[in-house]
Amino acid sequence: MGCVLIALGLFLLPYIDTNFAESESRDIKRLFTYICIIGFSLTTFFALFLFTKITQPMQQLIQAANAIRKGNYGTRLSLVTSDEIGELANTFNHMAAQLEDNIRNLNHEKEHLASVLRSMTDAVVTFDGEGKVILTNPPGEKIMQAWYDLDWAKMDEGQESEQSDKTSRDVPEPLLPLFRMVMEQGGDQNSNVHVQQGVWSVQMAPLYADSVVRGAVAVLRDVTEEVRLEKMRRDFVANVSHEIRTPLSMMQGYSEALLDGMATSPEESEELIQVIHDESLRMGRLVKDLLDLARMEAGHTDMVMKEVDLGELLERVYRKFSVRSKEQGIQLQFKFEQPTIELQQADEDRLEQVFTNLLDNAFRHTPTGKNVMISAERVTYLRAPFVRVSVKDQGVGIPSSDLPFIFERFYKADKARVRGESVGTGLGLAIVKNIVDAHQGMITVNSVLGEGTEFILQFPLDSSK
Numbered sequence: 001m002g003c004v005l006i007a008l009g010l011f012l013l014p015y016i017d018t019n020f021a022e023s024e025s026r027d028i029k030r031l032f033t034y035i036c037i038i039g040f041s042l043t044t045f046f047a048l049f050l051f052t053k054i055t056q057p058m059q060q061l062i063q064a065a066n067a068i069r070k071g072n073y074g075t076r077l078s079l080v081t082s083d084e085i086g087e088l089a090n091t092f093n094h095m096a097a098q099l100e101d102n103i104r105n106l107n108h109e110k111e112h113l114a115s116v117l118r119s120m121t122d123a124v125v126t127f128d129g130e131g132k133v134i135l136t137n138p139p140g141e142k143i144m145q146a147w148y149d150l151d152w153a154k155m156d157e158g159q160e161s162e163q164s165d166k167t168s169r170d171v172p173e174p175l176l177p178l179f180r181m182v183m184e185q186g187g188d189q190n191s192n193v194h195v196q197q198g199v200w201s202v203q204m205a206p207l208y209a210d211s212v213v214r215g216a217v218a219v220l221r222d223v224t225e226e227v228r229l230e231k232m233r234r235d236f237v238a239n240v241s242h243e244i245r246t247p248l249s250m251m252q253g254y255s256e257a258l259l260d261g262m263a264t265s266p267e268e269s270e271e272l273i274q275v276i277h278d279e280s281l282r283m284g285r286l287v288k289d290l291l292d293l294a295r296m297e298a299g300h301t302d303m304v305m306k307e308v309d310l311g312e313l314l315e316r317v318y319r320k321f322s323v324r325s326k327e328q329g330i331q332l333q334f335k336f337e338q339p340t341i342e343l344q345q346a347d348e349d350r351l352e353q354v355f356t357n358l359l360d361n362a363f364r365h366t367p368t369g370k371n372v373m374i375s376a377e378r379v380t381y382l383r384a385p386f387v388r389v390s391v392k393d394q395g396v397g398i399p400s401s402d403l404p405f406i407f408e409r410f411y412k413a414d415k416a417r418v419r420g421e422s423v424g425t426g427l428g429l430a431i432v433k434n435i436v437d438a439h440q441g442m443i444t445v446n447s448v449l450g451e452g453t454e455f456i457l458q459f460p461l462d463s464s465k
């Protein structure tokens with residue numbers, strides 16, 4: 001305003017000088033000067049008022065809004081006025097407090113969800129509508145990474161790989177069918193997925209956004225052990241039934257023959273009774289082996305641990321089988337060059353059972369004229385003293401496909417389950433494995449089909465350490 005008056009005075013100055021007397025002109029100029037000074041002062045005062053009451057608070061409001069935009073949710077305005085600016089500042093502070101509280105609650109829920117996901121042993125994987133992984137917990141990340149590294153084209157030879165599908169390229173191939181069913185049908189889906197040697201139970205559910213399926217979440221649990229145990233249970237029932245059915249049938253048949261008077265002489269009666277007796281003993285051995293194995297696997301094995309002279313124990317087992325070797329025409333060799341080998345903590349009876357079972361298997365599978373050898377020596381394993389015992393035969397051998405399973409209950413490489421006159425229960429090697437484990441030892445097997453088999457046992461000389 002003062003500038004306008006000054007400009008107006010400069011414009012009117014020539015007119016004043018020409019139309020007014022000198023004294024009047026001087027008075028008019030003085031009046032214009034006072035008016036300009038007053039107008040400039042009022043303008044300056046009004047500008048300061050606007051800057052203090054409006055512009056400065058608005059700048060503070062803009063700065064506070066920018067701070068909140070950058071994530072500083074604790075920003076507040078300190079304006080205390082009773083006008084509209086003050087009311088706006090109070091509303092802004094209230095809004096910022098509510099926003100900070102909501103963000104804090106969301107972060108707490110996010111951290112809680114993340115903690116729950118991290119603590120889960122099951123794998124959790126979330127996919128968006130296009131099949132891209134958007135969230136995983138550590139087990140899920142581990143599984144996804146392992147599955148992405150697999151070459152599915154080689155694993156499914158002859159089948160066209162679906163991994164090239166653009167809409168689901170990030171979904172691992174085993175989960176593709178479930179993912180598509182969830183996206184198309186919108187309901188929960190579950191299935192068992194087989195990947196290499198593992199089995200996974202997968203539960204997949206849809207993720208909704210405004211009643212539209214926008215993705216899916218999958219929960220994967222490793223059920224390999226459960227499936228294996230269930231298979232073992234079924235096999236156990238089938239194998240026990242098979243093993244018991246034969247002696248029961250023979251006992252029933254021969255006892256019916258006796259009852260019907262089919263034996264025409266005392267010699268025939270005695271032969272039938274002897275068969276019934278032998279089969280009853282066979283069933284008794286089967287039941288005893290089952291009970292022993294069940295106690296061992298339950299950790300209730302009664303072990304009498306004491307110092308055992310291994311050389312003396314092996315010598316006794318060697319003498320026990322010497323007569324049998326002469327009867328079957330098999331040469332039994334014993335190699336023990338150490339002066340003495342003593343196990344500090346061992347159950348002598350259980351170890352004798354181990355070597356007896358292994359030698360019995362060797363004799364039953366070795367033809368006449370071949371050799372069976374027992375040897376023992378001191379070795380160093382993982383910087384600790386061990387004793388290494390080998391039971392080696394020149395028998396029919398074990399197929400390489402059967403080697404990983406020979407220590408399982410009732411597993412027999414001979415699928416006909418008949419090996420001459422002497423038939424085992426199929427539990428001997430399982431019992432041997434449990435006894436060796438109870439002594440903190442190890443047992444391995446090497447075999448070449450048609451050339452022979454070697455069982456290698458290693459026991460710590462001092463298992464108390």
